[in-house]
Amino acid sequence: MEGTAVTTPDHMHAISPDTARAVDDVLDYARRRALYRDVPLDKPMTPRELERLASGSITADGIGARRAIALFENVLAPACISTDHPGYLSFIPSAPSKASLAFDVVVSASAVYGGSWMEGAGAVFAENEVLHWLAKEFGMPAAAGGVFVQGGTIGNLSALVTARDDARRRAAEAGRAAPARWVVVCSAEAHSSIASAAAVMDIDVATAEVDADGRLRGDAVARVLDEHGDAVFAVVATAGTTNFGIVDDIAGVGAAARERGVWFHVDGAYGLAAMLVPEARPAFAGVGLADSLIVDPHKWLFAPFDACALLYREPALALGAHTQKAEYLDTLTGTPDWNPSDLAIQLTRRARGLPLWFSLATHGTEQYRATIAHGIDLARRIADEISARDGLSLVREPQLSVVVFRRDGWSLADYEAWSAKLLDEQQGFVVPSSHRGEPVLRFAIISPLTTFELLTAILDTLQ
Numbered sequence: 271m272e273g274t275a276v277t278t279p280d281h282m283h284a285i286s287p288d289t290a291r292a293v294d295d296v297l298d299y300a301r302r303r304a305l306y307r308d309v310p311l312d313k314p315m316t317p318r319e320l321e322r323l324a325s326g327s328i329t330a331d332g333i334g335a336r337r338a339i340a341l342f343e344n345v346l347a348p349a350c351i352s353t354d355h356p357g358y359l360s361f362i363p364s365a366p367s368k369a370s371l372a373f374d375v376v377v378s379a380s381a382v383y384g385g386s387w388m389e390g391a392g393a394v395f396a397e398n399e400v401l402h403w404l405a406k407e408f409g410m411p412a413a414a415g416g417v418f419v420q421g422g423t424i425g426n427l428s429a430l431v432t433a434r435d436d437a438r439r440r441a442a443e444a445g446r447a448a449p450a451r452w453v454v455v456c457s458a459e460a461h462s463s464i465a466s467a468a469a470v471m472d473i474d475v476a477t478a479e480v481d482a483d484g485r486l487r488g489d490a491v492a493r494v495l496d497e498h499g500d501a502v503f504a505v506v507a508t509a510g511t512t513n514f515g516i517v518d519d520i521a522g523v524g525a526a527a528r529e530r531g532v533w534f535h536v537d538g539a540y541g542l543a544a545m546l547v548p549e550a551r552p553a554f555a556g557v558g559l560a561d562s563l564i565v566d567p568h569k570w571l572f573a574p575f576d577a578c579a580l581l582y583r584e585p586a587l588a589l590g591a592h593t594q595k596a597e598y599l600d601t602l603t604g605t606p607d608w609n610p611s612d613l614a615i616q617l618t619r620r621a622r623g624l625p626l627w628f629s630l631a632t633h634g635t636e637q638y639r640a641t642i643a644h645g646i647d648l649a650r651r652i653a654d655e656i657s658a659r660d661g662l663s664l665v666r667e668p669q670l671s672v673v674v675f676r677r678d679g680w681s682l683a684d685y686e687a688w689s690a691k692l693l694d695e696q697q698g699f700v701v702p703s704s705h706r707g708e709p710v711l712r713f714a715i716i717s718p719l720t721t722f723e724l725l726t727a728i729l730d731t732l733q
């Protein structure tokens with residue numbers, strides 16, 4: 271369907287040989303890509319290269335679906351690193367299950383609106399099934415509930431906005447003046463999104479010292495809480511830091527917050543998924559104390575981008591902070607319905623929890639526990655291998671599925687050159703990170719297709 275000049279206004283929407291062919295072409299490609307036996311790692315191109323190879327696709331009459339999909343498959347997609355490649359070990363990799371990524375297509379094909387019960391009851395019900403299962407696993411009370419938002423950054427921000435709203439109201443009820451500056455307490459190892467939320471909210475961050483293992487503990491939090499008094503509206507513990515996978519002393523931090531009537535938030539965007547593994551569960555003791563928490567399905571729950579599960583102990587407090595009020599919304603907000611839009615910073619929302627729901631329904635919870643456990647086991651094994659090799663050393667023993675190590679004698683420039691070569695040769699994507707000013711290497715393991723052999727082959731290139 272090349273050069274589909276305008277015919278009638280419904281040309282793009284009507285059921286016709288043209289639209290059917292476009293749908294088929296796209297779904298054929300989606301099916302092929304979803305079932306690639308060897309996912310190519312790929313790599314970025316420069317703007318100039320892409321301009322040369324891919325510009326000119328937006329024209330008055332269109333280039334047709336076939337040419338557009340070919341452009342994507344042959345030029346644009348290869349210029350995107352495959353985050354689901356088993357050798358993608360940087361940041362936090364992505365490893366959506368086949369069921370979840372296929373169902374993401376259904377979410378689009380069905381034009382589901384996930385913001386309100388009135389419009390999306392069935393989708394919202396299914397998302398809530400997942401959220402309630404997660405809440406139970408995390409030890410939250412039965413009344414807990416929440417919403418899938420775009421990512422951990424929005425999840426943390428939404429939770430902290432709810433926490434401040436609650437603190438403001440309680441201060442007003444107690445006849446206390448609001449502080450000049452509200453303060454959130456976290457550790458220096460907390461994710462950058464906490465500082466970002468603080469900037470958006472125009473509040474201050476007070477950092478509490480971590481112990482020798484990099485963990486935030488209750489006594490350190492208690493000291494900072496007592497120093498800042500009523501100005502503190504929330505404490506954030508991290509259940510699996512991004513750089514190291516360290517789980518804070520959640521029970522201790524939670525107790526310190528609760529004793530002082532301060533909101534307790536657990537940021538488990540990456541690591542909280544590991545609480546589903548029975549052997550890892552003890553490290554997460556105290557998560558059930560949280561007033562709010564997050565975990566990202568697009569990280570270690572094998573869902574496609576982008577989804578963060580945000581849970582509240584008392585969802586009503588989030589409604590108070592987030593419900594948008596307007597005449598054109600009265601039909602929705604005037605009812606006691608469960609409207610996901612009202613629990614976070616958003617209005618229109620994709621039912622982005624559905625791919626996880628479908629995959630969980632398909633495979634069951636035990637499969638998830640086993641697949642998450644693979645990452646923890648493999649991290650342990652490769653850490654032992656690193657310790658045993660001359661010239662390599664661990665920066666810290668892994669707790670979850672992140673392994674941080676050094677190549678003795680290498681500078682940042684050495685690491686960068688090695689990393690570029692590894693990507694260039696399409697063997698892996700491992701970028702240097704840093705720890706206390708020292709450049710280091712880091713494997714973040716999510717995909718069950720990442721093997722010990724693949725990792726040792728990468729280590730071999732460091733000799």
Ligand SMILES: *Cc1c(COP(=O)(O)O)cnc(C)c1O
Pocket residue numbers: 362420421422423424426461463508510511512537538539540541566578
């Ligand atoms: C990834 C991450 C975030 C941010 O989540 P996004 O989905 O990338 O916005 C927040 N906290 C921690 C601990 C993370 O690992």
